[in-house]
Amino acid sequence: MEKTLNKKSKYINTDGYKIEDKFQDLDDKIKVEMLKKMYQIRHFENETEQFIIRGAIHGTCHLYVGEEATAVGAIYAIRRDDYITSTHRGHGHCISKGADLSMMMAELLGKRTGYCKGKGGSMHIADIDAGNLGANGVVGGGLGIATGAALTCKLKENSKIVLCFFGDGAANRGIFHETVNIASIWDLPVIYLCENNVYGMSMPTKEAFNIKKISDRKVSYGIDGLTIDGNNLIEVFNTVSYFASRCRDGEGPVLIESLTYRWKGHSKSDAQVYRSKEEVKSWMKKDPILQYRRALIQDGVLTEKEDKDLEKEVIGQLKEATAFAKESPFPDKSEVEDDVYA
Amino acid sequence: MREITYLEAIREAMAQMMRKNSDIYLIGEDIAQYGGAFGVTVGMLAEFGKERIRNTPISEAAIVGVGIGSAVTGMRPIAEIMFSDFMTISMEQIVNQAAKIRYMFGGKVKVPLVIRTAGGGGTGAAAQHSQSLQGLVVHIPGLKVVMPSCPYDAKGLLIASINDDNPVIFIEHKLLYKNKKYIEHVPQKMYEVPLGSADIKRKGTDISMVATSFMVKKSLEVAQILAEEENIECEVVDLRTLRPLDIDTVLGSVKKTGRLVCVEEACSFGGFMGEVVSQVVEKGFDYLDAPVVRVAGRNCPVPYSLVLEQEMIPGVERIKKGVLDVLRKA
Numbered sequence: 001m002e003k004t005l006n007k008k009s010k011y012i013n014t015d016g017y018k019i020e021d022k023f024q025d026l027d028d029k030i031k032v033e034m035l036k037k038m039y040q041i042r043h044f045e046n047e048t049e050q051f052i053i054r055g056a057i058h059g060t061c062h063l064y065v066g067e068e069a070t071a072v073g074a075i076y077a078i079r080r081d082d083y084i085t086s087t088h089r090g091h092g093h094c095i096s097k098g099a100d101l102s103m104m105m106a107e108l109l110g111k112r113t114g115y116c117k118g119k120g121g122s123m124h125i126a127d128i129d130a131g132n133l134g135a136n137g138v139v140g141g142g143l144g145i146a147t148g149a150a151l152t153c154k155l156k157e158n159s160k161i162v163l164c165f166f167g168d169g170a171a172n173r174g175i176f177h178e179t180v181n182i183a184s185i186w187d188l189p190v191i192y193l194c195e196n197n198v199y200g201m202s203m204p205t206k207e208a209f210n211i212k213k214i215s216d217r218k219v220s221y222g223i224d225g226l227t228i229d230g231n232n233l234i235e236v237f238n239t240v241s242y243f244a245s246r247c248r249d250g251e252g253p254v255l256i257e258s259l260t261y262r263w264k265g266h267s268k269s270d271a272q273v274y275r276s277k278e279e280v281k282s283w284m285k286k287d288p289i290l291q292y293r294r295a296l297i298q299d300g301v302l303t304e305k306e307d308k309d310l311e312k313e314v315i316g317q318l319k320e321a322t323a324f325a326k327e328s329p330f331p332d333k334s335e336v337e338d339d340v341y342a
Numbered sequence: 343m344r345e346i347t348y349l350e351a352i353r354e355a356m357a358q359m360m361r362k363n364s365d366i367y368l369i370g371e372d373i374a375q376y377g378g379a380f381g382v383t384v385g386m387l388a389e390f391g392k393e394r395i396r397n398t399p400i401s402e403a404a405i406v407g408v409g410i411g412s413a414v415t416g417m418r419p420i421a422e423i424m425f426s427d428f429m430t431i432s433m434e435q436i437v438n439q440a441a442k443i444r445y446m447f448g449g450k451v452k453v454p455l456v457i458r459t460a461g462g463g464g465t466g467a468a469a470q471h472s473q474s475l476q477g478l479v480v481h482i483p484g485l486k487v488v489m490p491s492c493p494y495d496a497k498g499l500l501i502a503s504i505n506d507d508n509p510v511i512f513i514e515h516k517l518l519y520k521n522k523k524y525i526e527h528v529p530q531k532m533y534e535v536p537l538g539s540a541d542i543k544r545k546g547t548d549i550s551m552v553a554t555s556f557m558v559k560k561s562l563e564v565a566q567i568l569a570e571e572e573n574i575e576c577e578v579v580d581l582r583t584l585r586p587l588d589i590d591t592v593l594g595s596v597k598k599t600g601r602l603v604c605v606e607e608a609c610s611f612g613g614f615m616g617e618v619v620s621q622v623v624e625k626g627f628d629y630l631d632a633p634v635v636r637v638a639g640r641n642c643p644v645p646y647s648l649v650l651e652q653e654m655i656p657g658v659e660r661i662k663k664g665v666l667d668v669l670r671k672a
Contacts, residue, residue, distance in 0.1 A: 116448035144407015178404035339449030
């Protein structure tokens with residue numbers, strides 16, 4: 001694992017694709033910023049979990065802990081003005097796309113200052129101005145929106161692309177088939193990024209699929225694709241960079257499967273009877289943050305001390321965000337029927 | 343004065359709007375060379391090209407899903423679902439996505455999407471190609487539901503729907519499309535019939551008949567017969583849009599006549615006219631001089647055999663009986 005992260009060759013050959021190591025060319029500042037985003041996600045989710053334990057969150061939340069490399073690596077590989085669609089486990093995508101932590105936390109607490117004025121909660125945070133077309137409470141709910149946004153990009157010739165996150169569960173919904181096929185026949189600029197975190201709620205992927213890799217489904221649609229290590233930020237970044245430029249050049253959609261693992265339960269009510277503690281521990285050893293931090297320190301991008309300071313800074317940001325959320329007012333009852341129609 | 347069909351009015355509305363606004367495009371099954379299952383889009387491919395007349399595979403969920411995604415990012419799609427029965431395949435997109443994302447996102451997004459579809463029976467197409475499913479969508483906050491009954495309204499309502507920044511379900515009726523009996527003058531220029539405005543299609547003083555779509559035509563037929571045979575003057579109110587609902591026009595009519603019969607093609611149980619009756623009772627109980635009657639589809643799937651189909655869907659005889667029942671109870 002560490003070997004791959006520090007590989008200095010020009011190309012990373014994966015499944016026959018000559019994927020350039022674009023990560024190496026990045027400014028150190030950006031490399032550190034990505035680490036900071038991973039910390040923000042981890043600590044945001046930790047704070048959220050504390051709120052859940054204390055009963056401060058009215059609804060449910062789906063935590064992204066353990067999957068940080070996929071969101072950060074993929075979103076940093078596209079342009080800031082490109083679009084993303086997210087999932088019910090969307091906090092990581094949202095933070096990577098630049099969302100404000102305070103407004104996110106306020107939304108989780110159902111406050112008027114939240115991203116959706118308290119009307120959406122954890123599963124519906126969107127930041128349209130930042131190109132985030134929204135988390136989605138329905139498994140596979142973002143696939144249609146992403147494909148349609150990609151059609152806009154094509155019709156308006158604005159050179160933007162769409163990065164569509166969805167889970168292994170969504171790959172078995174009908175909308176996956178319909179949209180990926182349409183994107184293929186129309187050569188739409190969309191990257192379908194399947195986060196295979198091993199379970200669809202409690203259903204293990206090995207029981208939900210009879211194929212070795214979800215990316216094998218690319219054959220059905222006549223598109224390119226591959227499976228990558230979703231806990232390796234550099235691999236995610238390089239792969240998505242490679243396909244993003246192909247998408248932008250009009251070469252059509254692609255299906256990337258990012259292998260990762262959900263450390264926490266499906267939602268706040270999950271007793272996790274379907275998996276062993278040993279299994280969870282074995283994946284925690286592949287901690288994406290630990291791997292990336294180690295790689296940056298080994299490469300001399302930042303020192304141990306700078307790393308500690310960075311994490312401290314993030315913890316401070318989260319304190320501010322939670323304080324803001326707690327102090328914010330709830331929506332007024334009179335707002336209940338606002339925003340139904342434009 | 344030129345007179346055109348309902349189908350031609352719909353096509354003209356789309357074509358005129360597309361000439362004006364390059365963000366508008368059509369998406370649906372067999373809408374390009376074939377011209378749509380009912381011929382609504384015939385000739386549009388030649389004028390607008392395949393980028394804007396987008397033929398899709400048989401993928402109703404994707405048709406609506408793609409429509410939503412492009413609508414929230416700056417386009418104004420018009421999606422065609424061949425038969426309203428197939429809305430059920432795209433229902434996740436319509437109910438959970440299109441209708442809700444504006445609200446869920448705290449009002450930060452608009453979904454200017456029109457979903458055109460052909461509803462209704464009377465064509466011998468049986469249970470899966472004849473339904474009147476407006477009740478399924480009208481129940482969902484965030485959606486608007488439009489059901490024109492004539493060429494003039496079809497054009498004006500469709501233009502208003504395309505200009506609207508909300509998802510609009512625009513349900514057309516197969517029996518109205520090409521029937522020369524229903525052609526009428528439609529202005530060449532673009533005009534809007536505002537969503538949420540009912541129309542009194544025939545004035546009368548004895549009883550109010552509230553209907554939509556093809557049932558407006560049937561109600562007008564009955565009104566004519568009753569005027570000639572029984573000297574009864576029926577007022578026919580065409581709702582035109584189910585949501586937003588113009589209940590004031592209905593109440594105004596009931597206030598005048600004191601009697602109400604609601605006519606709908608959908609099954610009566612849980613049907614939309616139940617909402618109309620409820621609102622009349624809640625807001626205008628004192629206007630009523632007699633119990634209200636609903637004449638609606640029988641509570642079974644639409645059958646195939648002509649004899650059975652005519653029994654299931656309200657026809658002239660049943661509507662006439664409904665009117666006379668109200669008057670006798672008065």
